Amino acid sequence: MILSDEKGTIRFGLLTIFILVGVFGGWAAFAPLKSGAVAVGKVSVINDKKVVQHLEGGVVDEIYVKDGYKVKEGDILLKMRNSKLQAELNASQTDYLQNSVLEARLIAQRDNEEQIKFSDELKKLKGFKRASEAQISIFNEQRKILSDEKEILNQRISQLYKQIDGLNAIISSRKLRVESLDEETKEWDRLYKEQLSDKIRLRDLKREKIAIDGEIASNTAEIARLNVQITETKSQMILRESAFKEDVLKQLESVTKSINTLRSKYIALNDQLARTEVRAPVSGTIVGMTAHTVGGVIRPGDPIMYIVPDSTEYIVEARMNLTDIDKVTIGLLSDVRFSAFELQQAHVVEGEVVYISADSLQDGNGHQFYEIKVKLTDKGVKELENNKFFLLPGMPAEVMVQTSNRTVLSYILNPFTNMFKRAFNED
Structure with a gap:
């Protein structure tokens, strides 16, 4: 009786294992898995941001805005001291x-x-x-x-x-x-x-x-x-x-x-x-302010701040590794992550590759890369608007370009397949 029970248990265990392996194999054979090339970059603008300067310079008397403020064309940004004038x-x-x-x-x-x-x-x-x-x-x-x-x-x-x-x-x-x-x-x-x-x-x-x-x-x-x-x-x-x-x-x-x-x-x-009342040349968002203190001195022609126009379209400029560039083509969709946003649902938005540099570039440290530009799709822009998030130039971003779709099983077997291909090639 004891031997019969042990055999039944073994058979049940083996059956369970076979069922689990079968289910997992079936799922792995058909479950889609996105593969992509990852690049790191930052937010930039398609249209140039507008620089705010003062022709004569002088002493700051009042400041009305800060970085991130939304302004309309003609709004007073700051005032220069004008008593002598x-x-x-x-x-x-x-x-x-x-x-x-x-x-x-x-x-x-x-x-x-x-x-x-x-x-x-x-x-x-x-x-x-x-x-x-x-x-x-x-x-x-x-x-x-x-x-x-x-x-x-x-x-x-x-x-x-x-x-x-x-x-x-x-x-x-x-x-x-x-x-x-x-x-x-x-x-x-x-x-x-x-x-x-x-x-x-x-x-x-x-x-x-x-x-x-x-x-x-x-x-x-x-x-x-x-x-x-x-x-x-x-x-x-x-x-x-x-x-x-x-x-x-x-x-x-x-x-x-x-x-x-x-x-x-x-x-x-x-x-x-x-001109002592420095006004916004366009409607947009304040960035890159250099004047923060009342009584501070501004030199003639020096940038005081920048305004990113409301009509500006944002793109992500990212650096792609040399080993991944062969998988990337213009028009591929991408997942873009903005680490500056805290809410999880706003982390990833949809983008599209619109530019790939013709040749590799090199930074100051000698690291080589390809520059790619990813523009947010209408869907991605809508996701940001729904969550009331606004992009600013310079924000860090991570891009994963969706290079292909494959199953979990092919992903697991891919290293072995490559190994066998190399093993059966003659020198």
């Missing part, structure tokens, strides 16, 4: 305003305008009211001075004309007296010839006529002198206006040059002040 801009604006309102006043005086015309640009500037009121006061004062001077000269001319009118009236009356004397002289001359009178009266009449003729000549000369004075007074008025216009034009030429210089300086300072 603001003071220069205020001084430049004041000079520009003063010269501009002066120019407006000179233009009005040049064109004989009744009031100054100020542009809308000037009216918006700080301090315009005070500056414009000062120029309006000067304009009105000089206008009154010129008007008073012209009035005085016009009055003098009017007086001279009145004197001429008076002298002409005297001359007219004297000429009438001369005509009367001529008739009276003829009458007395006839009486004298008829010996009815002596020459005394005749001589008196002639002497009176001579005196009146002299008076007429003197008054005529005085009229000529007064006309000369009128001409001189009119010339004086013209010269005064010309001198004033000449002075206005000289001032206008000078102030226009100053305004052009000040406008260029004002625009340059205003642009420079605007």
Whole structure:
């Protein structure tokens, strides 16, 4: 009985072993097993990241972002200290305003305008009211001075004309007296010839006529002198206006040059002040910040940070061993692992080989490799988005390129198969 039981147990054990071997063999013969070539690399971008720089450099006043921050185009990233620049801009604006309102006043005086015309640009500037009121006061004062001077000269001319009118009236009356004397002289001359009178009266009449003729000549000369004075007074008025216009034009030429210089300086300072607010050139993610401290100094043109645009496509640049490159071709799917992510479901995403270097490369240590580039497929990108993970340039990644599919049994037997192939080859 004991022997029979032992045989039964042995048979049962052997049957169990045969069943297990059969099941395992069947599974090994048909169970798929992925084989692949492993490469290590890092995340890179297809589109170049945008560098953020500052033209003039300076001292950091405020920082609003850090590495990994998402920003939109135009967002303020940091501010540079601008107190000195603001003071220069205020001084430049004041000079520009003063010269501009002066120019407006000179233009009005040049064109004989009744009031100054100020542009809308000037009216918006700080301090315009005070500056414009000062120029309006000067304009009105000089206008009154010129008007008073012209009035005085016009009055003098009017007086001279009145004197001429008076002298002409005297001359007219004297000429009438001369005509009367001529008739009276003829009458007395006839009486004298008829010996009815002596020459005394005749001589008196002639002497009176001579005196009146002299008076007429003197008054005529005085009229000529007064006309000369009128001409001189009119010339004086013209010269005064010309001198004033000449002075206005000289001032206008000078102030226009100053305004052009000040406008260029004002625009340059205003642009420079605007640049103290460092803004994002594109929407994207902040990486590679070098400015971390308020009060730190940034040199002109040095990179402050980089922005990876939102539209950027990511790839993995990896180094493949020389012994595995013969199995890798463009278009093969790959499993990409990102060790930076902590959640297990986000470790592996699908990618596709899109580039293989034409020849082997060598690093600084003399190690040779082939460079491959793996782009995430739509499925892989969706997996990252579903888990709310975002790639950043420089993240470490491991790539396993799926070179072929085989069974577990072929994987186990492969070393023996290769050994037998080498054993039956003749030298």
